[in-house]
Amino acid sequence: MTTVLTSLRNRFLLSLCGVLCLALLALVLIARYQIMPILLEDEETFASAELDRAERALGSELNHMRRLVEDWAYWDDSFDFVSGKRPEYVDSNLYEDTLETLDLELMLFLDADREAFWVVGYDEEGEFTSCPGVAPPCDWAEPARDFLVRHIEQKADDATDTWLLAQSELAMAALSPIHQSREASPAAGWLAMVRPFNAPWIEQLRDTTGIQMELSPVPQQEGPIQYLERVSPTHMAAQRLIPALPPNRAVRIDALLPRQRYQASLETFRFALYWTGGVLIVTLLIVLWLLERMVLLPLRQFTHYTQRVHREVVLPAMPDSLAARHDEIGTLAREFRHLLDHQRKQSEQLLELSQHDPLTGVANRRLFDERFAEALSLRSARHRTSAMMIDIDHFKLYNDHYGHQAGDICLMTLAQCMEDCLKPHGFLVARTGGEEFSVLLPGTSLDIALAHARELLKAINALEMPHEFSPTSTSVTVSIGVAAHQADMTTPSDIMRAADQAMYQAKTGGRNRVEAYRTSDQLSPVER
Numbered sequence: 131m132t133t134v135l136t137s138l139r140n141r142f143l144l145s146l147c148g149v150l151c152l153a154l155l156a157l158v159l160i161a162r163y164q165i166m167p168i169l170l171e172d173e174e175t176f177a178s179a180e181l182d183r184a185e186r187a188l189g190s191e192l193n194h195m196r197r198l199v200e201d202w203a204y205w206d207d208s209f210d211f212v213s214g215k216r217p218e219y220v221d222s223n224l225y226e227d228t229l230e231t232l233d234l235e236l237m238l239f240l241d242a243d244r245e246a247f248w249v250v251g252y253d254e255e256g257e258f259t260s261c262p263g264v265a266p267p268c269d270w271a272e273p274a275r276d277f278l279v280r281h282i283e284q285k286a287d288d289a290t291d292t293w294l295l296a297q298s299e300l301a302m303a304a305l306s307p308i309h310q311s312r313e314a315s316p317a318a319g320w321l322a323m324v325r326p327f328n329a330p331w332i333e334q335l336r337d338t339t340g341i342q343m344e345l346s347p348v349p350q351q352e353g354p355i356q357y358l359e360r361v362s363p364t365h366m367a368a369q370r371l372i373p374a375l376p377p378n379r380a381v382r383i384d385a386l387l388p389r390q391r392y393q394a395s396l397e398t399f400r401f402a403l404y405w406t407g408g409v410l411i412v413t414l415l416i417v418l419w420l421l422e423r424m425v426l427l428p429l430r431q432f433t434h435y436t437q438r439v440h441r442e443v444v445l446p447a448m449p450d451s452l453a454a455r456h457d458e459i460g461t462l463a464r465e466f467r468h469l470l471d472h473q474r475k476q477s478e479q480l481l482e483l484s485q486h487d488p489l490t491g492v493a494n495r496r497l498f499d500e501r502f503a504e505a506l507s508l509r510s511a512r513h514r515t516s517a518m519m520i521d522i523d524h525f526k527l528y529n530d531h532y533g534h535q536a537g538d539i540c541l542m543t544l545a546q547c548m549e550d551c552l553k554p555h556g557f558l559v560a561r562t563g564g565e566e567f568s569v570l571l572p573g574t575s576l577d578i579a580l581a582h583a584r585e586l587l588k589a590i591n592a593l594e595m596p597h598e599f600s601p602t603s604t605s606v607t608v609s610i611g612v613a614a615h616q617a618d619m620t621t622p623s624d625i626m627r628a629a630d631q632a633m634y635q636a637k638t639g640g641r642n643r644v645e646a647y648r649t650s651d652q653l654s655p656v657e658r
């Protein structure tokens with residue numbers, strides 16, 4: 131896990147995935163708590179409107195009933211019939227075909243005294259009966275007669291009434307006073323009609339409304355008269371109770387409604403969700419690709435370059451792909467390169483300071499010792515390595531009389547002279563003490579070293595730097611001791627100690643001279 135997270139690409143990918151999931155989650159939450167309630171509310175409004183339409187269709191059927199009963203009740207023949215003036219009315223109008231044609235199950239005439247005048251209809255067994263009053267075989271119409279009489283007694287106006295009936299079977303009924311058609315006269319009686327809600331009629335209702343509905347008689351109940359249940363993602367069942375007769379009964383409309391708007395909105399939402407998700411994923415891939423091209427690739431080039439800087443001795447050139455960039459990474463790479471140059475220069479300066487004498491600029495003891503050890507480590511040149519020890523004569527007197535600053539200038543002049551004489555031969559001049567210099571002559575035998583020492587002595591004398599207080603000369607002179615690698619002198623300190631001894635001999639021998647350190651076998655016959 132830690133290795134996975136150390137990669138910038140993986141961390142970026144994880145972060146973007148997190149953002150993507152949050153965005154999708156936000157979308158889902160918005161859909162769940164903002165859009166969905168609006169959709170459901172919209173569905174309820176739609177269901178309510180559809181039930182209203184179904185109820186209006188029922189009302190329209192009741193209006194048909196009203197018009198039918200009024201047609202008959204405002205017919206003069208009917209008026210004459212209930213007034214007892216037209217007995218042939220029964221034979222010419224009230225027969226079974228009439229009921230079938232009009233889709234009726236009962237026609238009940240009441241006279242002005244609200245007595246049952248004539249009953250035509252089907253009894254409980256479906257037998258057609260037609261009687262003057264509710265005596266057998268028409269006694270099955272007694273409850274209807276009783277209800278109508280009670281209703282007329284309580285009724286204040288002269289208007290036509292219609293009802294839905296919800297007994298064991300559904301039906302609708304209408305009651306109208308019987309009047310003469312052209313004259314305003316008191317009602318001669320009442321005509322009631324009852325029409326059953328049979329299957330074809332309900333089918334016709336479905337066709338006209340376009341609503342998949344069922345009608346059924348149910349007991350009237352407490353609580354909401356409307357109920358909605360979403361039975362599937364595509365349909366919902368809506369119910370509504372409509373008050374009917376008798377008073378404790380109701381007609382229930384059961385409608386199976388399509389959830390078109392819900393489905394359409396859901397589709398739209400899914401579409402938006404998929405597209406949003408798709409666009410976010412494509413964006414994520416593009417961002418990752420850009421990150422790879424614009425950031426990670428140059429960073430890898432930069433890392434590769436720093437690794438080369440670390441490995442290689444010579445500072446490698448920065449790749450153009452980095453140096454030519456004008457963005458932050460290019461700036462960083464260039465700044466890094468400047469820092470590197472600056473550090474290299476500082477290191478070189480520090481090295482210079484740590485290996486050279488600040489006053490004269492020649493090598494110091496440290497560098498001299500290093501080079502001496504290096505020269506002696508070379509098996510081929512070891513046997514021909516020589517060294518000189520150079521000391522200024524009476525320098526204390528020089529300082530005392532000319533001053534310390536002049537002494538410094540003298541030191542610098544002599545150092546420069548030594549470098550001029552010896553450096554071209556590949557010899558190393560070092561200031562190894564206050565007024566003491568040492569010279570390393572690699573690959574040089576004692577005799578050649580002596581020759582160089584004498585040349586140097588001449589060069590210093592040729593400078594003719596005045597030293598009027600020297601007891602041995604009028605100008606600045608030096609004493610030089612020379613020693614070379616020998617069988618019993620194999621280390622730098624051995625050789626330098628010998629050169630020092632030779633230099634001491636030069637001092638004691640009168641100064642301004644060169645002396646060589648020789649063991650007895652190296653002495654010339656004269657010296658022996």
Ligand SMILES: Nc1nc2c(ncn2[C@@H]2O[C@H](COP(=O)(O)OP(=O)(O)OP(=O)(O)O)[C@@H](O)[C@H]2O)c(=O)[nH]1
Nearest residue numbers: 521522523524525526527529534535537538564565
């Ligand atoms: N101006 C100056 N003088 C220095 C420096 N280092 C050492 N000296 C002087 O060099 C002198 C060395 O004197 P001594 O060691 O007595 O030797 P000398 O006077 O040269 O006498 P001999 O070596 O015997 O010829 C001292 O007076 C030091 O102060 C320096 O850096 N600058």
